[in-house]
Amino acid sequence: MQDTKIYDQLLLGHVVLHDCEIPKGYVAIHGGLVADVGDATSGHPEASVVEDFGSNFLLPGCIDAQTHSRSQKDNEDFIWSTRTAAAGGVTTIVDMPYDAGLLICNAERFNQKKQQAAEQARVDFALYGTAHPEEGSTKLAELAEAGAIGYKFSTFGTDPDRFPRIPPYQMHDCFKTVAELGLVCGVHNEDDESVKHLIEQVKAQGKRDYQSHTLSRPKYTENLAIAQVYELGADTGCRAHIVHCSNKRGIDICKSFQDQGFESTTEVCLHYFTLCEEEDVARLVGKGKVNPPIRDGAEREALWQHLDQGNITAVSTDHVSWSEDRKNKPxxxxNASGATGLELLLTLMLTGAEARDxxxxxxxxxxxxxxxxxFKLDNCKGALEVGKDADIAVVRREPYQYKATSSGHSFTDWSPYDGRTVNYRVSKTMLRGQWIFDGKDVLAEPGSGQFVSPLTKRAN
Structure with missing residues (x-):
């Protein structure tokens, strides 16, 4: 017997799933959850509200695996990062634990951040925890109980208080504890000793231009750290995750551990897919400074090949909105390291994929x-599947030239993508069955976003 249930909403359009596309598809929504997905060619279910988006794409809302909403004190915060996310079709952000003045390394600090973020967030959010070098693994279990999505560590010491290095022997202890907790460890991948030596060497040579950054952080310094992290994961049984791989060899290393049966994963940031040193960092200088550095055009194309082959686990932004005075030094x-990206994560990736077929x-x-x-959110997030949150990005093909100040949704008035032609626009964004962006305005009020974690449950 045909199902005669009338759903709350029905969206018609070109549905894109994780493994296929339905050019004339539909997504039915009931109670804020996906209720049905299918081919509308021969008919579709009934709903109280039907919206036909024609040839526009209906995609799952993005989960940005790496954002920094509070790296600069009294700057962006969740009030803006989640606004930018909504405008970009990103329905969940995963925020890093390196806040200015407050390393998120225990349950008290974690819960404080969770409460404050919940008052501001316009999209759903998850939070990483971390360890203080003086405390090691002692606080990791309480962070898991508070709902940490995983743990972020660094092989490089950017700042002893805000962004400390966790040495290999201590990381090994942390990994053992995290393996028991069943969560993931995401690691910043740069060899501390080599990079610090090379920085001084490059400075001694009098080099200060854009190339000095890559010279002081060559690919081998990144890949040494990658191999170390995966080996620690292999020895402890911990799920070891590299949070920003910039080069082909790094992904080859990851795949070799996967082929050996280890749960090794890798993440590539938007800027590594869309920028290259000789074309972009040369003109952007400080505005193109990220760690690890943006590599050359050949490495960029190799990353796209790895994506096409299915060898990249996640694509993220590593989004941070530094004020311009922190990024404009000759x-x-x-210059501070990092760049914005939330508003363009989805549309720039689609633009790049289209160009490469x-x-x-x-x-x-x-x-x-x-x-x-x-991040063990797949019981409620990440796909247009029955019973999961109706998080949806509606995207249309409409080339335009991006400028950070034009949309009004970016905290900063600069972007490394200013002047870039983007072939796609987000027409609408839906979060848990509610439209939160209408193509022009962010409709979600601060506080409408929800905290999510591996502990989150959804009613069937």
Whole structure:
């Protein structure tokens, strides 16, 4: 007997799933959850509200696996990062534990951040925890109980208080504890001793221009750290995750551990897919400074090949909105590292995939499906599947030239993508069955976003 249930909402359009596309598809929504997905060619279910988006794409809302909402004190915060996310079709952000003045290394600090973020967030959010070098693994279990999505560590010491290095022997102890907790460890991948030596060497040579950054952080310094992290994971049984791989060799290393049966995963940031040193960092200088550095055009293309082959677990932004005075120094070493990206994560990835004839479902897999599984959110997030949150991005093809100040949804008035032609726009964004962006305005009020974690449950 045909199902005669009338759903709350029905969306018609070109549905993109993690493994296929339905050019004339539908998504039925009931009670804020996905109730049905299918091919509308021969008919579709009934609903109280039907919206036909024609040839526009209906995709799962993105989960940005790496954002920094509070890296600069009294700057962006969740009030803006989640606004930018909503405008970009990102329905969940995973925020890093390195807040200015407050390392999120115990349950008290974690719960404080969770409460404050909940008052501001316009999209759903998850939070990483971390360890203080003086405390080691002692606080990790309480962070898990508070709902940490996983743990972020660094092989490089950027700042002893805000962004400390966790040495290998201590990381090994942490990994053993995290393996028992069943969560993931995401690690910043740069060899501390080598990079610090090379920085001084490059400075001694009088080099301060854009190339000095790559010279002081060559690929081998990144890949040494990658191999170390995966080996620690292999020895402890911990799920070891590299949070920003910039080069082909790093992903090859990851795949070799996967082929040996280890749960090794890797993440590539938007800027590594869309920028290259000789074309972009050369003109952006400090605004193109990220760690690890943006590599050359050949490495960029190799990353797209790895995405096409399914070798990249997640694509993220590593989003941070530094004020312009922290990014505009002619001396490369005096600039802060990091860049914005939330508003363009989905549309720039689609633009790049189109240019290389890569199927959009492969982009979806790295922006939502894989990410939900990485963080154990797949019972409620990451896919257009029955029973999961109705988090949806509606995207249309409409080329335009991006400028950070034009939309009004970015905290900063600069972007490394200013002047970039983007072939796609987000027409609408839905979070748990509610429209939170209408193509022009963010409709979600602060506080409408929810905290999510591996402990989150959804009613069937």
């Amino acid at each position: 001396n490369m070493f005096e 890569i199927a959009f479902h492969k982009v979806v897999k790295a922006l939502s499906w894989n990410v939900a599984r990485l």
